[in-house]
Amino acid sequence: MSPSSSAGIAPTSSFGLLRQPREVLYGAGQRAALAPMVLALGNQVVLVTDERMAGDPFFNDVVVALRRRGARVTVFDQVTPDLPVGDVDAAVAHVRSSEASDPEVVVGIGGGSCIDLAKVLALVLRHGGSPRDYYGEFAVPGPTIPVVAVPTTAGTGSEVTPVAVLSDPEAVMKVGISSPYLIPHTAVIDPVLTGSCPSGLSAASGADALSHLVESFTAIRHEPTSELYQERVFVGKGALTDAYARYGLELVGRSLRTCVHTGGEGPHRDDMAMAALCGGFALGTAGTAVAHAFQYPIGALTHTAHGVGVGCLLPYAMAFNAEARPEETSEIGRLLGAGENVTPQGAVRAVADLLSDIGIPATLADLGVTYDQLDEIAENGLRARRLVQNNPVPLGAVEARELVELAFTGKLP
Incomplete structure (x- = not known):
């Protein structure tokens, strides 16, 4: 007799995988627990x-504690925006000449670039070489120095993901290091830390969280073989990541506009911090898709x-994929x-309207892209x-060019 029949539960074909930190501490005021959590991992920080x-003042309090x-x-x-690979080299040199030259724990405090630098720094200090040695998937040879991640924006979800994204002039566009070993050991999320974010930052980070939730929820669904989790860092949509995506989308719908237009502290900040965390949980296993793919060259060209x-790209990506993911x-x-x-x-129009309401440009032309750059972007x-x-939906050269032209002209199918 199978376990499902003995329990009176119908068999299910659902597939699920979660890759997450060992500890996630969430809530207003929980930043006060940071020092003891860090010291539980080591004394050189x-x-x-x-x-x-x-x-x-919060950062100074952490140092003093x-x-x-x-x-x-x-x-x-x-740390500078978009994490240039040179920032990692500078950080490695700084640490190796410092009083904590053999660190036992690395703490990233700030937005996504700060947390991603903490991840890559912990990797290079443990395994040597250059960040370029680890580009792609599964190139990290083993555990890194433990990382504690403390986000101060509500968007990237980097505090719980297995990826770090860098800007590399030799690669023309942004590149990623993807490995389960990059997942921080501990994440401490205190929504109060996002309360001082100006409206523009709240809009950009909120749009990022929304894109993570949408793209992970509509991602490809792979054949759930027992080898899938070993073959891919990001395994596509599944029952467990869908649950996070649904909850995060509800929170975005409830509070993103308020975060941007009202600001300050309050329940809307709590909602968006949790939405960003859900987006990190979802994308960290399911992965993102074409909106992120084309943002890499667009970001390099426009410094957006x-x-x-x-x-900006998300509604066009949704429209392109809607036939494959109507439900x-x-x-x-x-x-x-x-x-x-x-x-x-x-639904595509609702997403476009939400993004417009918070000030996200509607077309690639609005970002500064010129028509003669579309072939390069595609x-x-x-x-x-x-x-x-x-x-x-499979994407080849023709489909890619069509998609970026739609995003340039603003014509939603």
């Missing part, structure tokens, strides 16, 4: 952040903030508050193979 966050408990602390506070770029697309509209009987086309977007292969 590297803190990674940017110049703005380094001047925040660690040192009072006897930790040897090194601070690297020179990542969330703004993927937000999921309609459900996205319902979860965002577009009504119980919304069609896939209506060609380079296809080079992001792990993202293109995660799309529910």
Whole structure:
């Protein structure tokens, strides 16, 4: 007798996989637990952040709390947007000449670039070489130095994902390092830390979270072989990641506009911090798709903030994929508050309207892309193979060019 029949539960063909940190601590005020959580992992600590966050009283409190408990602390506070690969080299050199030259734990505090640098720094300090040695999937040879991630924006979900994204001038566009070993050991998410985000940052990070939720929910569905999790870091949509995506989309529909237009602290910040976390959980296993693939070359050409770029592309990607994911697309509209009987086309329009309401540009032309750059964008977007292969609709050169032209002209099918 099978376990399912003995329990009176019908057999299911659902597939699910989750790759997550060992500990996730969430809630207002939980930042106070950071120092003891860090010291449980080691006494030599590297803190990674940017110049703005380094001047925040919270960051100073963390440094003081660690040192009072006897930790040897090194601070690297020179992270820059889009994480140039040179930032990693500078951080490695700084740490190796510091008092915590043999760190036992690396703490990333800030937005996605700060947390991604913490991940890659922990990798290079443990395994040597250059970040370029680890581009792609499954190139990390083993565990890194433990990372504790503390996000101060509600968007990237990097605090729980197995990927770090860098800008590399030798690669023309952004590149990724993807490995389960990159998942932070611990994530501490305190929504109060996002309360000072200005409206533009709230919009960009919120659009990023929305794109993670949508693309993971509509991603390809692979044949669930027992080898799938070993063959791919990102295995496509599944029952477990769908649950996170649904919850996150409902929260975005409820609170993203308020975060952008009202700001300050409050329940809307709690909702969006949780939505970003759900997006990280979903994309960290399911993966993202073509909106992210084409943002890589667009970001390199226009220096557009990542969330703004993927937000601009998202409605066109949804429309392109709607025929393959009609039920999921309609459900996205319902979860965002577009009504119980919304069609896939209506859901695409609801997403486009939401993004417009928070100030995300509607076309690639609005981002500064010129028509003569479309061929280059289409060609380079296809080079992001792990993202293109995660799309529910196969994409070749013709389809890629068609998609970027639609996003340039603003014509939603």
